[in-house]
Amino acid sequence: MVRAIVSNIEISLSKSLGEHILKHQDIALKSARKFNLAISGGSLINVLRAAFIEDKTLASKVDWHQWNIFFVDERIVPLDNPDSNFGAFKKAVLDSLPENKRPTVYTIDEQLVKDGKDSYPLIAMEYEKILPEKLDLVILGCGPDGHTCSLFPGESHRYLLDEKAKKVMWCQDSPKPPSDRITVTLPLLGNSNEIFFVAEGSSKQDIMHEIFDKENLELPCALVNHLYGNKVTWFVNDEAVKKVEKDIQSIN
Numbered sequence: 001m002v003r004a005i006v007s008n009i010e011i012s013l014s015k016s017l018g019e020h021i022l023k024h025q026d027i028a029l030k031s032a033r034k035f036n037l038a039i040s041g042g043s044l045i046n047v048l049r050a051a052f053i054e055d056k057t058l059a060s061k062v063d064w065h066q067w068n069i070f071f072v073d074e075r076i077v078p079l080d081n082p083d084s085n086f087g088a089f090k091k092a093v094l095d096s097l098p099e100n101k102r103p104t105v106y107t108i109d110e111q112l113v114k115d116g117k118d119s120y121p122l123i124a125m126e127y128e129k130i131l132p133e134k135l136d137l138v139i140l141g142c143g144p145d146g147h148t149c150s151l152f153p154g155e156s157h158r159y160l161l162d163e164k165a166k167k168v169m170w171c172q173d174s175p176k177p178p179s180d181r182i183t184v185t186l187p188l189l190g191n192s193n194e195i196f197f198v199a200e201g202s203s204k205q206d207i208m209h210e211i212f213d214k215e216n217l218e219l220p221c222a223l224v225n226h227l228y229g230n231k232v233t234w235f236v237n238d239e240a241v242k243k244v245e246k247d248i249q250s251i252n
């Protein structure tokens with residue numbers, strides 16, 4: 001069953017998310033040398049900054065050296081382009097860490113980006129090769145249309161949701177710019193140990209109602225809840241869940 005953790009004025013979302021990530025870091029490092037984590041872009045990156053750069057207590061508990069960080073989706077642009085998820089993460093988090101205390105971060109192959117559209121399927125294939133067999137934790141965002149990663153609702157993007165074998169695919173004509181991206185697929189999410197969603201603010205109210213009350217399985221976020229609910233935790237603030245009729249706390 002899906003769990004939800006609702007933050008409010010007393011406990012910030014970044015604090016509760018940060019604590020739960022650290023819990024999974026510690027679990028992973030008990031039995032392995034690396035903590036394998038995949039993150040999305042969007043507003044999550046600033047939440048990670050608030051947790052692990054600005055909150056000094058949480059920051060002191062991060063074993064950055066032991067972290068392998070991957071992206072659940074990446075825009076096909078050069079890494080220093082303002083649209084790059086890696087670029088945003090670098091600016092918000094990596095650049096604030098001392099050079100000898102940084103995680104290993106896995107990016108798309110920038111040379112293939114320069115090679116143009118014919119290489120885009122290859123960018124996805126190459127990224128799939130560097131992903132570990134199993135991720136310890138995946139942290140997803142939720143778009144106002146119910147997309148997650150670059151898995152978008154609607155017929156024109158159903159080929160991404162229908163994929164059963166590939167773990168990473170090229171997403172063309174993304175409704176959210178830029179239009180070309182790579183995205184992980186449902187099989188990868190299904191094979192991960194733990195999935196977190198992060199959704200904050202009033203722009204998420206309508207979609208949270210669709211996901212939690214209507215359980216509309218056309219929406220990729222709702223589909224992930226439905227398929228992998230036993231390992232899914234939502235981190236939301238009270239603003240985001242204002243229109244949810246269910247007692248979201250009791251889904252815990």
Ligand SMILES: O=C(O)[C@H](O)[C@@H](O)[C@H](O)[C@H](O)COP(=O)(O)O
Nearest residue numbers: 040041042043141142143148149
């Ligand atoms: O690269 C991307 O576009 C993101 O990974 C995307 O999937 C994001 O997570 C959602 O759109 C939510 O974004 P916000 O949290 O900014 O609304």
